[in-house]
Amino acid sequence: MPPATRSIGQVLKILKEDFEDVSISKIRFLEGEGLITPERAPSGYRRYSAADVDRLRYILDVQKNHYLPLKVIRENLAAMDAGETTPAPQAPAPAVAPPDDTVPVTPDLAEAAALPPHRIPPAKRPIHITRKELLRLSGLSEPDLAELERLALVVPRRGTVYFGRDALTVAVVARKLGPYGMDARHLRAIKQAAEREASLIDQAVAPLARRGAPSRKAVAEVMQLILHAHAALLRNSIG
Structure with missing residues (x-):
């Protein structure tokens, strides 16, 4: 009897127990980066094995708790696939103030992110916010943000699980356009x-x-x- 497989929605439900910021777009992003390769059912839908779920859990854990970049994660996974022993991730450093390339984000900043389309603001320091923070700051609902992610209108900063200033801008604009009958499409x-x-x-x-x-x-x-x-x-x- 072949091993049971799960849909992406079922996998998401399992992972959210430990990683509340994970999303379908994040799982698809990791697939796009070649870190997981789920099977495809005859219908074309992705089907995830228990090994795929364990692999996702490993990736999310070392990103969240050990801050490993995708390059290192990819190397570790390749070593694991070859039966080699990978170095144990270092314990995360004690909490410190935000690094120099980040700034605290407030609702005021979220509103200011939605600038008139004909203006380009001076270069600003990057921000790194979680998906949960993006929801809170933008005021979007979970379904609205999920649709923006599905259409790749809002995506994490490359190689991370964090969102930047452009993602926040798009999210705020999407919320403000809602009353005018405009949505992600x-x-x-x-x-x-x-x-x-x-x-x-x-x-x-x-x-x-x-x-x-x-x-x-x-x-x-x-x-x-x-x-x-x-x-x-x-x-x-x-x-």
Whole structure:
């Protein structure tokens, strides 16, 4: 008799007992990074074995309690798959003040994150917030945030389980658009437009990159110009 497998929803319910911030989008992210490889049923749905659940539990544990980056986790998993012994994770350091690259996040900051679309604020220090904090600060409901995650409109900072300032901005905007009858599907259209504009920026600065000239300033300038044009054309279209 083949071993029992579970759906992603069942796996999520099991993991939430120990990792309350885990989400379906997080599990899919780990799959996308190649850290887990669930089976696919004939219907196309993911099916997770007990070994998959144990693997997820290990990943979430060393991320939460030992702060291991994905690179190290990937190496440890490869060693475990080869039957090798991996070094025991070091005990987490005592609690300290937030590192230099983070700032405390308050509801006021959450509201300020939703800036007018035609403005680019000066560079700000990154923030690192959990999914639970993102829900609290943005005021979104669990189903609304889950839908934003499903459509990859809100994603963790790469290689971590924490969300940054852009995720908070999108979450706040999503909540504020709700009363106007706009939901994640409408934000997805905005994302697609942003991706097209990003391609325009890449094309504009490509010649500079080929010449080896610094392009960060050029990228910021082109982005600013495109956003100004975008805002002006949007105002003109609305009349």
